[in-house]
Amino acid sequence: MHSSTLLILLLGLMALAYHFGRKRAISSAGGIARINTLHSLPAYYGLYAALWAGIPAMLLMALWSGFQNEILIAILKSELPPSLMDGLSTGQVGLMVNDIENLASGAIVSGSVTPEMQAVADRYAQLQRFADWAMWLAVLAIAVGGMGYAWSRTQPRMRARNRVENIFMVILVVFSSIAILTTLGIVLSVLFESLRFFQSISPLEFFFGTLWSPQTALRADQVGASGAFGAVPLFTGTLMVSAIAMLVAVPIGLMSAIYLSEYAPRRVRSLAKPTLEILAGVPTVVYGFFAALSVAPLIRELGMSMGFSVASESALAAGLVMGIMIIPFVSSLSEDVINAVPQAMRDGSYALGATQSETIWRVIIPAALPGIVGGILLAVSRAIGETMIVVMAAGLAANLTANPLDSVTTVTVQIVTLLTGDQEFDSPKTMAAFALGLTLFAVTLTLNVIALHIVRKYREQYE
Incomplete structure (x- = not known):
């Protein structure tokens, strides 16, 4: 049954x-x-x-x-x-x-x-x-x-209506509490395991160390009996790949949103927007294959032809493909926000003698900026949390470098690597994944606070 x-x-x-x-x-x-x-x-x-x-x-x-x-x-x-x-x-x-x-x-x-x-x-x-x-x-x-x-x-x-509404109110409160308590449970579980990790490894070494080699030995007489847990190479690799992705996604996504909302004919927009949003439905492993088999070899051949030393797996290849993947997030959200700007603001600008381009850059974009910032924030969070593309196109080497042509790794890739297979959470190697997750959570929270500050500033100006 x-x-x-x-x-x-x-x-x-x-x-x-x-x-x-x-x-x-x-x-x-x-x-x-x-x-x-x-x-x-x-x-x-x-x-x-x-x-x-x-x-x-x-x-x-x-x-x-x-x-x-x-x-x-x-x-x-x-x-x-x-x-x-x-x-x-x-x-x-x-x-x-x-x-x-x-x-x-x-x-x-x-x-x-x-x-x-x-x-x-x-x-x-x-x-x-x-x-x-x-x-x-x-x-x-x-x-x-x-x-x-x-x-x-x-x-x-x-009073049937009152009782039904009270029941639905209780249901809404219960489900809202479940969502809040689940979030709190996730944060506390990561926090407690991170505190266990920091009891074994100094926070100074973790946040400011430049060598990442978490392979600890099972016996004291083995080679590498103590690992290195300096996470600076992971942070720099994450920021580099994310920055390259945003340099690709933000301009292209924002420009395509402006064109589709302000310049494109209705028929073109009805075809172009669904086609662009198809990119958001492509699995990340497909982007990883594309980056590893097509983009990375192309970048390596171009770099070598110009005399540069390019790794077979580079941050540039991963960042470019990740930027292509993130374009729909920026484009779709920005276009929706731009379309939500009242038509009266456009008409007022035209009545004062402004051209269409002046209206877009001096009226519409500033008015829609809070929503655009929200879309960009979502794209940044998506870039920071991406794993498969970096694994397949950027590699696993924890290199402290500012050269986008070198192989790098990111925080999410190392979390997956540390937790792959049957693991017991009783060693600094495994618990390091929780410390990395807590750091990602703190970074995301900081980005949310900054975006909220920007949104409030411009809302006060245009409401």
């Missing part, structure tokens, strides 16, 4: 509750001709019944689905025969339980199947079927009970 089937059935019960709740309100008022005696419209009474039929049942279904497997595994472990538990460590017991779950569901197990394991798997499947049936009965009983409660409460004097 699938949970999706139960969810569809709940939605059907909510629809029935809406219909009967609305019908009950009309009948309690004395018919359709006397619905003016109701406090609220009949639809609110139907919504009230539908919410009582759906929300408690869905909450129970979510809680049951979330804890059912944990409870069943706990029961399963308590019923394991001693013959299966003898001489097994905690990790081996967990692996055996996983095999029993796979055996019960018909999946592949990691070892041979013994009669004891088969018996336990059959018992687990029996418990799972019983739990599924119990969930169905409990959820449907709660739904029908909620429908009956709303039915009994429906009367002409009931």
